[in-house]
Amino acid sequence: xENVEQHPSTLSVQEGDSAVIKCTYSDxxxxxxxxxxxxxxxxxxxxxxxxxxxxxKKDQRIAVTLNKTAKHFSLHITETQPEDSAVYFxxxxxxxxxxxxxxxxxxxxxxx
Amino acid sequence: xxxxxxxxxxxxxxEGQNVTLSCEQNLNHDAMYWYRQDPGQGLRLIYxxxxxxxxxxxxxxxxxxVSREKKESFPLTVTSAQKNPTAFYLCxxxxxxxxxxxxxxxxxxxxxx
Numbered sequence: 001x002e003n004v005e006q007h008p009s010t011l012s013v014q015e016g017d018s019a020v021i022k023c024t025y026s027d028x029x030x031x032x033x034x035x036x037x038x039x040x041x042x043x044x045x046x047x048x049x050x051x052x053x054x055x056x057k058k059d060q061r062i063a064v065t066l067n068k069t070a071k072h073f074s075l076h077i078t079e080t081q082p083e084d085s086a087v088y089f090x091x092x093x094x095x096x097x098x099x100x101x102x103x104x105x106x107x108x109x110x111x112x
Numbered sequence: 113x114x115x116x117x118x119x120x121x122x123x124x125x126x127e128g129q130n131v132t133l134s135c136e137q138n139l140n141h142d143a144m145y146w147y148r149q150d151p152g153q154g155l156r157l158i159y160x161x162x163x164x165x166x167x168x169x170x171x172x173x174x175x176x177x178v179s180r181e182k183k184e185s186f187p188l189t190v191t192s193a194q195k196n197p198t199a200f201y202l203c204x205x206x207x208x209x210x211x212x213x214x215x216x217x218x219x220x221x222x223x224x225x
């Protein structure tokens with residue numbers, strides 16, 4: 001079926017440490033994998049995405065890695081800051097790219 | 113994402129009433145989506161439309177209806193058949209090309225009294 005599993009559901013880190021969130025998907029045809037950040041009561045905002053022809057992508061303190069063989073991808077945040085505290089969602093395309101299926105989300109808390 | 117608006121921001125409904133949530137975009141996007149968000153869960157797809165006058169059911173379409181008469185508008189009606197409608201509803205759009213970013217509206221929080 002169409003499923004994206006996301007772990008962990010909550011993650012607490014000390015300011016300056018790294019945070020890693022992992023997702024797995026079920027459809028080998030999935031080709032696009034975005035990550036969204038959602039602050040309390042706000043809309044989700046895209047922070048980084050990766051396509052299937054790329055294994056890793058970086059944008060300053062944020063990176064995403066993709067392993068298509070194992071059907072999993074991960075978000076890495078380095079040098080975490082209090083403003084990184086939010087809910088993070090991964091997603092994967094299904095139905096040949098016509099829809100996104102989201103993971104359940106990870107609540108990230110960065111303690112100062 | 114500032115080109116997508118949803119109204120109202122907060123909505124209260126009595127049990128047994130239908131209610132319509134508005135979603136408008138001025139991004140000239142072909143595709144539009146409705147998601148439902150509950151605490152501790154991800155975004156679940158209700159309906160989506162890739163072109164005017166056409167739409168498809170998502171994963172949790174029961175108790176909801178939509179229309180797509182104009183490219184810029186994709187209203188969602190929550191009917192009395194939806195047994196647990198209290199949730200945060202998000203509208204999104206993209207340019208219709210596969211594997212491209214979805215932009216989200218600010219959301220409508222619906223509470224059934």
